[in-house]
Amino acid sequence: MNLPLKNISDLQTLRHLLQKSRNKNKPCITICAGTGCQATGASEVVEEFRKEIHHQSLKERVEVRATGCHGFCERGPLLVLRPEMICYTHVETKDVRRIIQETVLGGKVIEDLLYQHPETEERIIHEYDIPFYKFQQRLVFGANGEIDPASIEDYIATGGYQALEKVLTEMKPEEVIETIKRAGLRGRGGGGFPTGAKWEACRKAKGKEKFVICNADEGDPGAYMDRSLLEGNPHSVIEGMLIGAYAIGSEEGYVYVRNEYPLALTHLGIAIEAAKKYGFLGKNILGSPFNFILKINRGGGAFVCGESTALMASLEGRVGEPRAKYIHTVEHGLWDQPTNLNNVETWANVPIIINRGADWYRSIGTETSKGTKIFSLVGKINHTGLVEVPMGITLREIVYQIGGGIPKGKRFKAIQTGGPSGGCLPENLLDLPVDFDRLQEAGSMMGSGGMIVMDEDNCMVDMARYFVKFLQEESCGKCTPCREGLQQMGEILNRICEGRGKEEDIELLQDLSWVMVDTSLCGLGMTAPNPVLSTLRYFKDEYEAHIQEKKCPAKFCIELISLSIDPEKCTGCGACLRVCPVEAITGEKKKVHQLDGEKCVKCRACYEACKFDAVSIQ
């Protein structure tokens, strides 16, 4: 095939050739090589497989493919043997040889590598039967486990760039916008603004040139779906942006990626180069009059740059400070030109809608929120990972069916959604259907899709303090309500957590919150009080315990706890003494040890080290 592809039929021929040359029944070992699994040794496992396959001259019979994130990070490194979809968890290099011998060549399943349910202890063979996957609907995220993100041919062979093909041959820009509007797609980055309406406004705006931007400055702590999409399926984002640019009338785009995501940057870079080579980026794309180029910009580590106007300032090489909202970026955005910004997941939804139609897409989800949403389910949960579910699913289904419940038999206390500006929802709201509006009504928000589960050992006042401290550090300082409000809130929460809280503090926190909501310049300040307001709404008793009784019910806040050694249980083994960073523990071997409360910094190292439960927290 001659590259670049000169027209649509070139692309169709290439796809046909690729599909024909691939044997669907040939065993393919797909290994998750996303950041999470790499941190637990996935790269070494891939290397070992390649070496072993080479040694045994099995290249013709077996394929090894390093893919993007499969989502089930808790059990990584993950391996799926296709086409049977046998799933192995916690795979190590020492398992490689027997996987090839026993499963790939021998057709036998290795029991001890299978997923085991934390409660029933049942072992499950196929990926699609594991509860974590079974209750998901992986429209956007599904291809991640199937394709090599560095291979544009993998993407094309599985139907990639088909939506672009359709748009360029059959649809006028206005029709594309109409389809996205009809589908009811709303921005996945947090705002939930209707995507089609945004595109339409940008198309109608007057300007010398127009820009499209992909916001991949995923700053919400505990959310990493955008990174995993860019790492695992970068072409789906590029294709979405191409379609958006065509609809809006833009010839230049930017992807603004967090610098802390090196693998995403690498894979996106490879994908853009390949797209240029194949003729999906550049002039006269696939023989049409449509031109488009795409550039990558790395973020500088500022949370506020996730805000659209701050991001655009940063793209221009300036300090990332937001500006007032009444000047719309769709009219005056980057370099003062009409600019359309969407986040990674939103862009990745676009090709799916074009391929399968607005009506099909509308059939998924709730009245006001259509389609699926990817959440990162993290914290005190058995199955940590990325889950893609239809809008409208309940929190309980996510936490218990997919997430497998709370570890160590602890009790669920709260789930925090929406990132630092989201809210904490209590147990009695577990049956809440998850969509943009219902979350907002409950005092939280969708945000970019972080879901952090907390158990009885987490203190809700401390959580509010944590988020306020986070936002205080990330506030750009431009407007007073956000800058000073967060500072004051932080001080009040600090003193409550340290046992110096005053009776009137709760009311003061509420007053401050409403001032910030009403008067801050950008979304960061306006939503910053959410963690405080939602914990006050649902967990007021914990605030009162801190203020009135000077007690932290969860035994979390350092200033309100003390550690001691129970002389009855201490065996004098010395484990605690060795780990104490400040030499607060003394005692001779085999004799009861003493803990000096004055020196103790309450790091709990001794508590974790003691095998006899002799260290207790009061």
Add this chain to the structure above:
Amino acid sequence: MPVDLQAVCEIIERHGHQKASLIGILQDIQTRMNYLPRKALVQVSKSLDIPLTTIYEVATFYKAFTLEPKGRHTIQVCLGTACHVRGGARVLNYLENRLGIRCGGTTKDLAFTLESVNCLGACALGPILVIDKKYYGKINPNKIDPILEKYQNSKLIDSMESSF
């Protein structure tokens, strides 16, 4: 320590002498030199005709930049929400006491710089500690000393290797 201004000029050149690429230029200088030396910033100011105050404004606004030299090893403690609920702050607290420095500081022997980061997106492994890009997952204060020892001794190994 002398600052390689030639390298600074090359980086500026690679970014096409564009004022809009200031952040990218600073990122590349930092990657190469481990921090942003004043002399390098003065050079950027001259080459791009951007006031030095503006460069300092950008360099101090973004978290990715540091104006002080860093230690040989950088320890990052993740304080993302998932790590926080699993005790990330305790890990940081322990390290601060063990190394005798505050978060953001560097030990006197320039062995370690201690930093916190907001989520590395490897939440299943939380609390996470990253030393020079190597991940250590499911950390508690108890597991830290043996890890630190590896890096403390690495200085010795480095000097031994170079003497051969």
